[in-house]
Amino acid sequence: MFKNILAGLIVLALASSTALAADAHYKIVTGPERGTYIQIGADLAKWVADPAGIELEVMPSKGSAENVQRMRFEPGVKLALVQSDVYQAYVDMANSGNADAGTTIRPLRLIMPLYDEEIYFVVRADSPLKSINDIKNQNMSVGLIGSGTAQSATTLYRLMFGQPIPEQNAQHLSNEDALAALIVGKIDVAIVVAGQPAKLFTDMNPELLQKIRLLKLDPAAPETARAKQAYYPATIRTSSYPNWIKDDVQTLTVKAFLVTYDYNLRDTVGKLDRFADSLCTNFDNLQEHGHPKWKQVKLELPDLGKGWKYYPPMEKRLRACIAHKSAGATATPAAATPEETVQKASKPPCSEQERLLLLCGK
Structure with a gap:
């Protein structure tokens, strides 16, 4: 009898573990199939997401501007790799009054800077x-x-x-x-x-x-x-x-950044917290076993320019882990900014910048 009960508990535990892993299926948008971004995404899936119980699907793309759009609007995409000049271009266009750029970029948040491309x-x-x-x-x-x-x-x-x-x-x-x-x-x-x-x-x-x-x-x-x-x-x-x-x-x-969205659902926040903990814990594995570019990445969260914000839940986890590793002082996470509602208005024909950032036709 006892053996049967024990066997049943083990099966139940394994089933729960499998359900947890299957429940956490996310996507990361990267870059061309023979580029560096897609290899960085594969490293994150293997050395960070998997130990955190997250199945991370690595998606190829044309590159950063497409990644911003898919991060913002495509279901299941929870992470993206984005060049600093592309991110800044969206911020600049939003600040100049472009409603579509504002709708796209303002809810996005940075996780951490990566390396120079x-x-x-x-x-x-x-x-x-x-x-x-x-x-x-x-x-x-x-x-x-x-x-x-x-x-x-x-x-x-x-x-x-x-x-x-x-x-x-x-x-x-x-x-x-x-x-x-x-x-x-x-x-x-x-x-x-x-x-x-x-x-x-x-x-x-x-x-x-x-x-x-x-x-x-x-x-x-x-x-x-x-x-x-x-x-x-x-x-x-x-x-x-x-x-x-x-x-x-x-x-x-140009600098590459790991980007996410300003999520507030408890389940999503919890999984991204696990990802942040795993990123810090397994950072040495990334540098040792991942693409050579990981050796240039520093586990740090530097000050950001105007209009750029870290994702507060992951920032808190990363700063605590970094502080624990370096015995330094932790920084206070920045407060989350409420997502703005931007009304679409009629606008003139697409500019070159809007075309490059995939903002035409919105």
Whole structure:
């Protein structure tokens, strides 16, 4: 009798455990299938979500602007990877009075900053172009509409040259299609945003790799000084691509962030709390076993710019864990801001910025 009761209790416990795991099925939107974001998402699923009892489905996407939209409006998407310049562009448009941008970005919250993503300016091996400031008026691929690459490329160009990319010079191609078009001479420059080492290049046919090269950053160029208003110098290392580049190449970089929504349902908050605890507890595993970019991530929550907010429940958990690890003082979590109700109004035709942020037609 006792054995039967014990066996029944064990089965019940196992069933409850399985139900808990099955009940916590979330999605994270990342980036192209051969990019860095999707590998970072897979690392989070394996080393953070799984130990927390959360089944995290890693979803490919065009990139950051699409991720913001899907994080905000697609059921089941609880996490997203977003470039800092894309997030800031939404904040700026919301602050300038764009109702759709405000509706989209104001309920989103940051979990933590991750790493810097390098910006690659790729040309053919026989191209006369030498440095990044030579790309003015060239026919180039700036990334798919909705991608972080498109935001970075267009913002950088406007900063460097004081004008938008001429419409006839901007091609919106995927990374793979851009490199193919570059090699056969259909475009002059392919702009790619990816954390090194990027599978896009490490998996590329060695013979094709020899047909392309990287433009370097010219520290003395006035265009570089203007670009540094929003972006930071970085180095693409030979150790990342030993079969491709012979010398380190100076370029620019943009920050990646892990993003969520300002959830208040107790069940969701509890699961995201578990995710935050697991992120802190398993951070060493991410750095040891995950993509090499994890080695650049610091377990910290720095001050944010105006219009940027951490997600309070996860912020509280992370700060407590960080303090426990470092024996430092904890910071008081920022108060949650009530979600604003924004009334849609008729508006003029789409601007270039609205098109890149997928705000047209809303």
